[in-house]
Amino acid sequence: MADTYNIIISGEGGQGVLSIAEIIAQAAWLQGKQAVCVPYFSTEKRGGISMAFAQISDRPIAFPKFRQADLWVALSERAVTRLESYLKAGTTVIVNSHLVKDLSKLESWQPRIIDATKIAKEQLHKPRTFNMVILGAMLNFVPGISKEGFAAALDKQFADKYARDPELKKLNQQAFEIGYELIKK
Amino acid sequence: MSEKNFLMGNEVLGRAARAAQADAMYGYPITPASEIMHFWAGEAGSEAGHDQGLVFQQAEDEIGAGFMLIGGVLAGRRAFTATAGPGHVLMQDAFAMAEAMRLPVVAYIMQRGGPSTSTVIYSQQEVTLACFGGNGNGFRIVYAPSTLQELFDYGLKVFNTAWKYRFPTFLLGDGYLAKMLGEVELYDPAERGLEIVPTEPYLLEKKRGIDLKNVIPSPELEVRYSDGVEYACLRNCLNMEEETLTVNQEIKAAWDKMAKEVVEHEYVGQSAAKTVVVAQGIVAAAARQAVQEASGSVGLFRPITLNPFPVEALRRSVAGAERIIIAESAYNQLGRMVKDALYGQVQVPITEYYRPSMSILPEEIAELIKDNVAV
Amino acid sequence: MPEEMSKLEIRSALPKCARLDSKPHLFCPGCGHPEVLKALGFAVDELGLQRRIAFGVDIGCSLLAWDFFDFDTVETHHGRTVPVMVGLRLGNPEAIAVAYVGDGGAYAIGAGHLLNAAIRNDNILTIVVNNGLYAMTGGQEAPTTHPGWKVKTAPYGADQYYIKAPEIIRNVNPAAFVARGITSRQPELRQLMKDALQHINGNHGFAFLEVLSQCPLNWKTMDSAEATFRVLEQEHAKLFPTGRF
Numbered sequence: 001m002a003d004t005y006n007i008i009i010s011g012e013g014g015q016g017v018l019s020i021a022e023i024i025a026q027a028a029w030l031q032g033k034q035a036v037c038v039p040y041f042s043t044e045k046r047g048g049i050s051m052a053f054a055q056i057s058d059r060p061i062a063f064p065k066f067r068q069a070d071l072w073v074a075l076s077e078r079a080v081t082r083l084e085s086y087l088k089a090g091t092t093v094i095v096n097s098h099l100v101k102d103l104s105k106l107e108s109w110q111p112r113i114i115d116a117t118k119i120a121k122e123q124l125h126k127p128r129t130f131n132m133v134i135l136g137a138m139l140n141f142v143p144g145i146s147k148e149g150f151a152a153a154l155d156k157q158f159a160d161k162y163a164r165d166p167e168l169k170k171l172n173q174q175a176f177e178i179g180y181e182l183i184k185k
Numbered sequence: 186m187s188e189k190n191f192l193m194g195n196e197v198l199g200r201a202a203r204a205a206q207a208d209a210m211y212g213y214p215i216t217p218a219s220e221i222m223h224f225w226a227g228e229a230g231s232e233a234g235h236d237q238g239l240v241f242q243q244a245e246d247e248i249g250a251g252f253m254l255i256g257g258v259l260a261g262r263r264a265f266t267a268t269a270g271p272g273h274v275l276m277q278d279a280f281a282m283a284e285a286m287r288l289p290v291v292a293y294i295m296q297r298g299g300p301s302t303s304t305v306i307y308s309q310q311e312v313t314l315a316c317f318g319g320n321g322n323g324f325r326i327v328y329a330p331s332t333l334q335e336l337f338d339y340g341l342k343v344f345n346t347a348w349k350y351r352f353p354t355f356l357l358g359d360g361y362l363a364k365m366l367g368e369v370e371l372y373d374p375a376e377r378g379l380e381i382v383p384t385e386p387y388l389l390e391k392k393r394g395i396d397l398k399n400v401i402p403s404p405e406l407e408v409r410y411s412d413g414v415e416y417a418c419l420r421n422c423l424n425m426e427e428e429t430l431t432v433n434q435e436i437k438a439a440w441d442k443m444a445k446e447v448v449e450h451e452y453v454g455q456s457a458a459k460t461v462v463v464a465q466g467i468v469a470a471a472a473r474q475a476v477q478e479a480s481g482s483v484g485l486f487r488p489i490t491l492n493p494f495p496v497e498a499l500r501r502s503v504a505g506a507e508r509i510i511i512a513e514s515a516y517n518q519l520g521r522m523v524k525d526a527l528y529g530q531v532q533v534p535i536t537e538y539y540r541p542s543m544s545i546l547p548e549e550i551a552e553l554i555k556d557n558v559a560v
Numbered sequence: 561m562p563e564e565m566s567k568l569e570i571r572s573a574l575p576k577c578a579r580l581d582s583k584p585h586l587f588c589p590g591c592g593h594p595e596v597l598k599a600l601g602f603a604v605d606e607l608g609l610q611r612r613i614a615f616g617v618d619i620g621c622s623l624l625a626w627d628f629f630d631f632d633t634v635e636t637h638h639g640r641t642v643p644v645m646v647g648l649r650l651g652n653p654e655a656i657a658v659a660y661v662g663d664g665g666a667y668a669i670g671a672g673h674l675l676n677a678a679i680r681n682d683n684i685l686t687i688v689v690n691n692g693l694y695a696m697t698g699g700q701e702a703p704t705t706h707p708g709w710k711v712k713t714a715p716y717g718a719d720q721y722y723i724k725a726p727e728i729i730r731n732v733n734p735a736a737f738v739a740r741g742i743t744s745r746q747p748e749l750r751q752l753m754k755d756a757l758q759h760i761n762g763n764h765g766f767a768f769l770e771v772l773s774q775c776p777l778n779w780k781t782m783d784s785a786e787a788t789f790r791v792l793e794q795e796h797a798k799l800f801p802t803g804r805f
Contacts, residue, residue: 022366029191029368038365040306062332062474063467064365065544209651240650245676249643252636252673256647259614259634264651282637388614388632388648389655409579411630414611420626420635422619 003057005143006066009134010051010083011075011096016131020073021052023135024142027153028056033144038064049082056144071141073134074100075116081105092141094183096134112137112183119178129175136179147180187372194336194362195267197369198293199224201340202265204374206381207291209240209264211253213272216305217360218295221267240264247272251279251290258288259419261386263344265291269360270299273311274318280353281319285421287400287436288387289347292355293340295363298542307360308542309466312518315357316492324436325353326447327492331470333369336362339489341374348382350443351400357491359514361467361544388417402435404428444493451487452498453477457505458484460554463523464512465491468545472512475550483554491519496526503531510553512538512545575601577610582627590788592773593621595743596689597628599771600658603753604631609761614648614655616641618665620696622689625660639670642677645684656761657684664694667703667723674725678733681765685756688725688768691775692796699778706799711778722799729768730805737767738805742797743774744789752804772796 007024011017018039025037037054055061068088074080076099084105087093093109098117116133120126124133139150154172155162162169192200198221202210210229212222222243228234229241240262244250250266257264268276273294283290296311298304317323326346330339339356347354374381385395397406397417407418423429453473459482464472469487476485486502488495503509509531513519516539524535538545538553570583578601587593604610615631617623619638626635636644645657666674666688674686693711694700700713703723710717730738737759741749749771756767774781774792781787 025366026191034368035191036365036367038361061367063471063544063546064361064367065546067546067548209647211647211650242646242650244643245672248640249646249673249676252640252643253647253650255636256644256649257651259644260648260651260655262651264647278637278640282640386652388634389612389652391611407627409630411579414630416630416632418627418631418633420623420633421637422623422626422635 003059004061004066005056005071006069007054007056007071007073007138007142008051008069008083008086009054009073009075010049010079012078013048013050015050015075017050017075018052020131020134020138021054023131023154023157024138024145025054025056026157027150028142028145030153030156031145031149034058034060036061036064049078051079051083056142071138073138075134077101094134094137114179114182116179120175123178124171124175126171129171132172132175133179136176136181137183139176139180140183150176187370187376189368189370191366192333192369193220193366194333194358194364195220195295196224197333197336198267198340198356198358199228200371201337202344203228204337204371205263205341205344207263207265207344208238209257209262210266211242211244211250211257211264212266213244213247213250213268215247215269215272217297217363218267218269218272218293220363221293247275248278251276252282254290255279255283255288258283258290259387261384261390263348263384265293265344267293267295269295270297270311271302273314277314277318280325281321282421283353284319284321284324284436285402285432286405286419287351287402287439288353289351290353291343291347292353294355294357296357296359304542305360306542307514307544309359309468309514310518310541311357312465312491312513312515313521315355322433322437323492324440325355325492326350326443326490327355327357328449328489329357329466329491330362331466331473331487333362333365333367337369337371341379345379345382346447348384350439350447352440352443357466359467387419391415402432404431440493447490448493448495448498449489450495450498451489452484452502453487454484455482456484458482459505459507460484460510461486461503461506461508462510462512462550462554463487463499463519464545464550465519468512468514471545471547472550474547475554478547479551479554488519488522491522494522494526499523499526500530503527503533506531506533508534508536508556510536510538512550512553513540514543514545515539515541574598576605577601577629577631579627579630585628586624587621588777590774590776590782590785591621592691592743592771592775593625593689595746596687596749596771596773597625599741599746599749599753600687601629602750603757606754607757607761609656609757612654612656614645614652614657616645616648616657616659618659618661618670620662620665620694622660622662622665623696639665639668639673641665642670642673642684642686646677646682649682649684656757659684659686661686661688662695663688663690663692663704664702667725671703675728675732678729678736678766678768681733681735683760683763683765685760685767685769688770689773690770690800691773691778693775693778695775695778704800706795724800726768726770726805729766733766735765737764737769739768740770740772740800740802740805742772742792742802744792745802770800772800772802
């Protein structure tokens with residue numbers, strides 16, 4: 001409970017909410033942490049609000065859900081209205097400013113802003129690197145995962161994909177570096 | 186080789202079925218259980234699966250899947266299905282036949298919200314259905330794992346229990362266990378000294394190891410010989426009340442004999458605790474953590490087999506209790522079984538914490554233990 | 561069954577795979593089921609398939625066939641015999657899986673199973689006995705009930721719609737064996753049974769045989785074999801043309 005780091009990622013269906021949670025949880029696990037993640041899935045795969053819970057801890061995790069997040073990542077406007085109840089004093093909030101325009105409700109959390117959609121599209125010319133930009137930003141806060149460790153974990157998780165497409169490795173690395181640098185603590 | 190993996194619950198179950206040497210799956214898509222079938226489709230279609238003769242069939246609905254499963258078992262296959270919610274309701278048709286004829290069908294049931302279509306996420310509202318569904322007396326074995334690791338352990342075990350005792354045997358999980366990813370240790374059962382109970386066809390088997398008379402209620406079976414060949418005729422439509430009584434009595438006798446060997450529970454915490462929490466499945470995992478962190482005289486009683494229910498063990502566990510807490514993500518489904526087991530045995534107050542289709546967190550159980558929650 | 565008829569005489573009237581000590585059978589006098597079953601039995605005898613048959617019988621009058629033969633047999637639930645046989649055949653590719661179902665079981669409660677087995681080209685034989693109504697449960701309307709027939713659940717006459725199943729099966733599966741026979745033409749029916757069994761024995765996929773049959777009890781023609789025959793040949797066979805599809 002108290003010594004577990006709780007993460008919520010929320011956004012629109014199809015934005016890759018669950019993959020972000022899976023990648024961060026598995027990366028932590030590959031670095032020797034206990035980790036669990038679960039999607040909060042709705043009946044529609046697309047068109048609905050999608051969210052995922054991830055927990056990282058030094059000891060086994062009993063239940064995949066929790067009350068309040070230590071890190072909350074909002075990828076779309078609708079996600080904000082739905083998930084306020086999971087915020088507590090001190091929750092780190094990251095928002096994808098490309099889709100979340102109204103930050104008024106989040107003021108007291110001093111949200112960290114990143115336009116991951118634009119970076120992926122214009123800077124990296126690959127919209128699918130969006131997830132990696134967000135993951136890079138998250139890396140500043142998740143305890144127990146170093147940037148190097150995260151890169152090593154990606155090598156394992158994406159071993160097959162990287163073998164087929166060596167460019168992807170470089171691109172992912174670039175993307176999470178950008179995210180990491182932009183949101184530095 | 187045992188190895189630690191980071192896997193989704195549904196894939197853990199697929200791998201458990203493989204480790205148990207299951208060789209046929211019949212199913213129908215339903216969230217949150219579908220990935221079990223996806224995994225199996227991949228295995229059956231692979232070169233290895235093909236060489237091993239693995240069977241996979243996606244049916245037209247859960248009624249079809251349930252009855253195909255019966256067909257697979259009649260053919261001697263270590264066969265299973267996976268379902269949830271409304272699909273679990275439809276499968277009761279086939280499960281009732283399996284119960285009547287003591288056919289060892291295996292099902293992984295991953296509970297979702299209810300009643301009706303509801304949410305695809307989570308609940309513990311299929312306890313009564315899994316244990317007592319159908320137009321019979323609930324002669325089906327139901328295991329309730331509480332962790333990803335137990336999905337593997339019990340996902341393996343259900344096949345052995347089913348074929349050793351010849352009763353329908355279910356693993357009752359939920360959408361959280363189905364969909365969560367976490368650490369699981371996979372192993373080859375042989376490494377742990379676990380033997381795989383052999384299967385045997387009911388039909389078209391001409392050299393029997395097990396006499397069908399020992400596993401099928403006598404009014405439902407007629408075995409005859411023609412030209413030295415044995416022919417087995419199985420029925421479930423009976424003519425007389427007396428025959429039906431005999432069928433039920435014979436199943437009950439086999440059930441009572443089996444129950445002593447199969448019934449399982451877990452107790453955590455101080456023995457003869459003053460406060461005893463009773464929970465099952467993933468809620469028991471939350472309760473386990475809460476009990477371990479609680480101060481004072483607290484224990485957790487967790488039925489691992491919901492059916493047969495560990496009645497004697499529960500009575501022993503609450504012998505010193507001044508208070509019992511029942512927590513479940515349903516209204517009074519586990520509760521009913523607990524109170525039935527304890528009727529006339531205890532004189533202490535029972536706190537009933539029922540949250541249908543909602544998660545119950547360790548913090549909530551901790552607050553219940555501290556007795557500062559309005560129920 | 562005349563008392564003077566000896567076991568030997570019964571034996572000679574029955575296929576070899578039929579079980580002698582369950583005769584006389586339990587069907588009503590004049591019922592079409594035994595005629596269908598005998599045609600099946602003779603075909604099984606001729607092809608030498610007795611030991612490989614897995615015989616699934618449905619609920620309804622068809623359940624009375626559970627002890628008709630020396631076959632490995634299983635009685636299932638109403639409408640569910642097709643999926644049981646599908647699952648069994650997948651589990652045992654050596655099995656000759658035969659589902660024996662009435663028109664209610666096949667075309668109403670089990671219609672989804674039947675149609676999808678045909679669409680998947682499952683390697684089983686489905687025999688459907690079509691007598692135009694639910695017989696066992698007391699003469700209710702079936703998907704095969706003739707327009708205007710007065711039955712228990714259509715006391716003022718059944719509506720104009722009814723199912724022509726072989727025609728549908730042929731539409732969804734061009735490779736299947738599909739035919740409609742009739743109890744009153746035994747040599748033809750026996751040949752259809754043989755061809756249907758050969759189809760699945762050769763692993764060619766789905767075989768479907770509907771058999772037009774009589775129900776003197778619910779047709780209310782118990783007193784007159786001629787009347788039964790008239791309904792069968794002149795009404796039933798007119799509405800449902802026999803032949804191969």
